[in-house]
Amino acid sequence: MFQTSNALRRSVHSQVTDRVGSSIVRGEIGVGETLPPEMQICEMMDVSRTVVREAIRTLTGKGLIESRPKSGTRVRPPEQWNQLDPDVLRWHLESAEIDRYLAKLFQLRSAVEPAAAALAATHAAEDDIARIRAGCDGMDAAKTNEDFVAADIAFHQAIYFATRNEFFWPIAQMFEITLRQSFTIAATGSHRPRALIEHRAVLDAIVAGDAEAARAATVVLLAHSAHDLVRIRGREFETTSERPGRKR
Amino acid sequence: MFQTSNALRRSVHSQVTDRVGSSIVRGEIGVGETLPPEMQICEMMDVSRTVVREAIRTLTGKGLIESRPKSGTRVRPPEQWNQLDPDVLRWHLESAEIDRYLAKLFQLRSAVEPAAAALAATHAAEDDIARIRAGCDGMDAAKTNEDFVAADIAFHQAIYFATRNEFFWPIAQMFEITLRQSFTIAATGSHRPRALIEHRAVLDAIVAGDAEAARAATVVLLAHSAHDLVRIRGREFETTSERPGRKR
DNA sequence: TTGTCATAATGTATGACAAATGAAATGCGG
DNA sequence: CCGCATTTCATTTGTCATACATTATGACAA
Known part of the structure; x- marks a missing residue:
């Protein structure tokens, strides 16, 4: 129902x-x-x-x-304001400047997720790893685009939970809200294979307990993700290190 | 009053x-x-x-x-739970396991602050920089330990605000609450000079608009900060990349 | 300037009823 | 008598209305 x-x-x-x-x-x-x-x-x-x-x-x-x-x-x-509060986030994303906000959220994610993956590599318990792996497998087995995105989300959330640090969890919550609002982040068929390989690389590094490899693999994953976002939603999502000039 | x-x-x-x-x-x-x-x-x-x-x-x-x-x-x-909500945070820190929680908060800070400094380098406006500089100067001019810590906090908060990304701000809020609960993070005289130099390095990199330098300087600053924390509060604050074994 | 006071807004208390839901009681067919 | 669907009932939260307490603002007066 x-x-x-x-x-x-x-x-x-x-x-x-x-x-x-x-x-x-x-x-x-x-x-x-x-x-x-x-x-x-x-x-x-x-x-x-x-x-x-x-x-x-x-x-x-x-x-x-x-x-x-x-x-x-x-x-x-x-x-x-508690800017990361789910409701506040939602109210932001309902606004007209949704792309601006999505870009900023992606900035935060880019800052946190590599570290989260590194922490996951050293702190994850067996069931945490099982959840991450389930995310990978779900992406693999996904027939529809919707299933693929759902598994993708589950994968990334599982990494945050695997840090065993509850203060990383609100960032994971962010995903659901973000993705529920804008579903266009979906992988559009063609680069699924690459995405899958990159996700598995993160998983493998975490399983191996190699923090630095997990961090590096996540950085790669996010870089490509940013590239896709630029293509789909515009240049707001460009990487940070490319704007030298001082504003105002 | x-x-x-x-x-x-x-x-x-x-x-x-x-x-x-x-x-x-x-x-x-x-x-x-x-x-x-x-x-x-x-x-x-x-x-x-x-x-x-x-x-x-x-x-x-x-x-x-x-x-x-x-x-x-x-x-x-x-x-x-909105784990980063100021009240929730406070309730955590009132518990007996305060050192555990402080360590976890420091993990999050270590993940975010280098990226925040990098963003500040490219996005800060003039008044943002003025606030960061004021923090540095305040640390310099501080007579009491209390003043020093206050200026220190102001410095770091200013960096988060200088990202011009509101989703980084809750992390900055964290400081006030954290520091209000445990005041022992204060710099104990002897290593003030080094701390000051490291803070100025971050400031200079941001002023220069050099994102990578700002990130690197912040990493250095945090590493020493972690070292001090270990000395003062115990080994919970050890750096993440030093625990290879899988738990559970 | 200082002190007092009226006033308008939020803070708290109380009592009543609506709505939803989980669990017990009931009814029915087997 | 047993199993299952249905109904009824009771408990708890949700909403409304009203009254009074508390507090801070701004005007007024000494």
Whole structure:
């Protein structure tokens, strides 16, 4: 049984959270400005104050806003948002500048994933390796493009989990959200074989417990991935070391 | 005017959030188990249901729990927690295994910061550089150890902001929380000169717009930092590439 | 400038009802 | 009597409405 419509059937306060959070991330409210008073939001969205307050609590917890009696609820500077929070991420990716954000997320991934692979090589347990291998095999056996991408995601997530370092895990979460929003990252048939070989190289290095080889193999994998992204979505995804000039 | 006592004067729901969240992170409730019903928590903590519900909303927003009518509120698997959320981080660091967690956070930092410095070299604006330089100067001019550490933190945070990539910022937030919990990371006089030189090296590379130099200088800086940490807090902080054996 | 106070916003408490769901009770056919 | 589907029931979260407490802002006055 599926959830018939996507946004249907969800609780009222999560809908309010979405609307308010999205409009903050979108920049409609502006840093330092105050939201309308709770009662006013109630009227605008035709819900009870309970619901509005719980939505505000959620957003406060994600660092987007802070409220004080009398002075109201203000938008905090984006430096203090939990930018890696799944919801915040989603609100970003719903915006018009999705390609910009995907590129930035890829920058973070490029920074973290080689180190994650290296840590996985030294810290992975047997079942971690089994999950990584399952990802590889899944890519191999995939008939549809959808299956291939799913296995690909599983592979990379498994590497983050294999670090046995929970602070790497939020980066893994990032994938699901990112990929769910933009499905065009899929491997388009032709370079599947190469991708497969490169994934196996990472797996082998991890199995061998060779941290440096795992790091190197991941760097290669990501470089090609970036190249594909440039081809598909534009030059925002160019590698970092190619922009010498100072801005502004 | 300061907040006289640390935990005093805080709102009731944030106190409840702390107590419940802390006990979850501490593992007192166990993954998959259900919390007591809301009304029961009300009685236990002698607060209204409003407060308990808002606390639960906050924790739900951080991915710690999920609730459904009748079945109750369950603890989600730690893979889905927002491990980099400041509160979650704090609850971790309040636990007994603080050194373990500090070591893991340092692993993440080691993965990200070299890349952040490289990005800063190519993307930093003038005011970003000014902030980084201010950090250096602050370390130079520091009389007390406290001032030195504060400037040190400011320096590193400025580098993350200079990436102009908001998804690196949560990592920077990490510092404040980490350092506020354990102040022993301070540079103990003797190796201040070396630290200063290494920080300036990073700054210079960023000013020059040389990404690879910035990355390399940061790697050096972190290596020495890790060495100091091992000396002060124990061998948990050893570099990753030195543990060949497979576990379990 | 300083102190006081009115006021408007969030914070907390309470009680009621709606909705969802897991589990027990029930009914039916075998 | 047993197995299985169905219904009913009870428990827990979800939502609403209202009242009052608390706090900080901004105006006013000394």
